[in-house]
Amino acid sequence: MRKPRVIIFDDDAILLEILEFYFDRWGYEVFIHQSPLACLFNSSAGSCKSLDSCADLMISDLRMPPQITGLELFQLQEQRGCRVERKMKAIMSGYADKALLRQCKDSGYRLFQKPFYTSAIYSWVSECEKNFDLSKQLGGIKPNKRYDFRRNIEFCLNPSLPEEIFIGFTVNKSINGLGLRVFNPLYAGQEITILKGLGNQKLNGTVVWCTKVGEHAYRAGLHLKG
Helix, strand or coil, rough: CCCCEEEEEEECCHHHHHHHHHHCCCEEEEEEECCCCCCCCCCCCCCCCCCCCCCEEEECCCCCCCCCHHHHHHHHHCCCCCCHHHHEEEEEECCCCCHHHHHHHHCCCCCEEECCCCCHHHHHHHHHCCCCCCCCCCCCCCCCCCCEEEEEEEEEEEEECCCCCEEEEEEEEECCCCEEEECCCCCCCCEEEEEEEECCCEEEEEEEEEEEECCEEEEEEEEECC
C-alpha cells in the first residue's frame, strides 16, 4: 500500500508550508509548487502520456499573478488529458463571488474561501479518501524530475563534534533529492542532516555535487535518505 498523494499550487509560501505540514501529518506524500503549471510531471505542451492519475488530490489557489488562474490551470490540465477527477480537485480563493461560486459548482471543483479552517480541508479530504484506491500505483513521477521548492533551512554536517549549525535554502526538489544554495563549501559524499525548514522531522542526506557560484555562495545537489 502506498501513501496518498496531493499536489498543491499557491504563490503564498506561508500557506503552502501550512498545508504541507498538515497533509504530512495526515500521512500524505506532498508535492507543492509556487507557480501554476499544466502539470508538475509533464513539462511538454502536449497531452499527458501517463495512463494513471498523477495524484489522489489536487489543490490550487485561484489567483497566482501574473500567470494563469487555478480554474484555468485545471481546465488546461483536462485539455491535456489529466487523469485526476474533478471531484478530487479544489480551488482556494480570497476573492470568491457569486459568479466564481457558480463556475466552481458547475465545474465540479470544491471551493474553499479564504480564510478557512484546516478542519474544512480535512472534512473534504476525508470524503475524498472514501474513493481512494491505494493499491493502485500513481503515474507521472520521475525520480530526476525537479520542480521549484524554496525553503530556508538549518543543517549540520555529519559527523560534527561539537554540532555546528549552518544556514541555507532549497531551490528545487525531486522525489528523492534537493537542490541547495548554501554559504559554506560542501563535498561529494558528505553526510548532512537538515534540522529545520522541512516539516517536523529531521532529514538525512548525502551531498552528490557542489559548485561555487559566488564569493561566499555554493550550489549543491543532495540525495535524501529514506
